[in-house]
Amino acid sequence: MRYTGDAYAGGVTRKFRDREDAGKALATALTDVDVGNAIVLGLPRGGVPVAAVVAKALGAPLDVVVVRKVGVPGHAELAMGAIASIAGEVVTVRNESVLRGAGSDALLRFEGVAERERTELERRQELYRAGREPLRVAGKDVILVDDGIATGSTMRAAVLALDSSDAASVTVAVPVGPADTLAEFETLVDRVVCVSVPEPFWAVGQAYDDFTQTSDDEVRRLLGAG
Numbered sequence: 001m002r003y004t005g006d007a008y009a010g011g012v013t014r015k016f017r018d019r020e021d022a023g024k025a026l027a028t029a030l031t032d033v034d035v036g037n038a039i040v041l042g043l044p045r046g047g048v049p050v051a052a053v054v055a056k057a058l059g060a061p062l063d064v065v066v067v068r069k070v071g072v073p074g075h076a077e078l079a080m081g082a083i084a085s086i087a088g089e090v091v092t093v094r095n096e097s098v099l100r101g102a103g104s105d106a107l108l109r110f111e112g113v114a115e116r117e118r119t120e121l122e123r124r125q126e127l128y129r130a131g132r133e134p135l136r137v138a139g140k141d142v143i144l145v146d147d148g149i150a151t152g153s154t155m156r157a158a159v160l161a162l163d164s165s166d167a168a169s170v171t172v173a174v175p176v177g178p179a180d181t182l183a184e185f186e187t188l189v190d191r192v193v194c195v196s197v198p199e200p201f202w203a204v205g206q207a208y209d210d211f212t213q214t215s216d217d218e219v220r221r222l223l224g225a226g
Contacts, residue, residue: 014196022175023053045214047146068117082157091161138166148204149177176207
């Protein structure tokens with residue numbers, strides 16, 4: 001089953017005051033969720049304030065999925081892959097097309113960058129949870145939430161990492177994103193929910209009046225770890 005918000009279907013643009021407002025709008029678009037089996041996973045940092053509002057509205061548990069991009073050395077914006085922490089397990093995702101074009105030593109360089117990113121991932125895991133055990137996602141209807149999607153590389157890593165988690169279903173839920181990227185995710189997950197699809201799309205921040213960067217302390221507070 002796939003569901004898309006009215007704005008996604010019609011290409012309507014909507015502005016949000018801030019991430020809390022965006023979370024309320026997103027929660028309204030998720031009214032058909034089986035709340036008894038749902039779990040909401042926010043992508044730090046900006047996705048967590050949105051996810052917290054969604055989780056509260058649905059009465060569902062909240063957790064984070066920490067994702068770190070593995071960039072090509074010297075071209076960090078180009079992802080060779082990513083690593084993600086799902087339910088306490090670290091999953092590595094490789095972008096084979098980028099690796100094929102990155103030279104004969106690409107795999108060796110990938111492992112080096114991935115190891116450094118894994119250290120940062122573990123640091124953030126501990127920082128955000130402060131020793132609290134991650135929620136288990138096996139058999140759950142997982143709702144992946146970010147404050148928006150642009151290229152979708154980070155969300156894509158989270159989705160691929162969930163492949164081995166035995167989740168019952170996976171929903172990508174965002175307040176804003178471009179139509180082409182959202183369409184790609186419809187081939188990867190059970191459903192996509194998006195409130196606003198600006199045309200033209202420039203950046204996630206264009207949908208927000210207040211797009212102030214979310215701090216680590218705010219993430220910790222929302223997760224009940226600080």
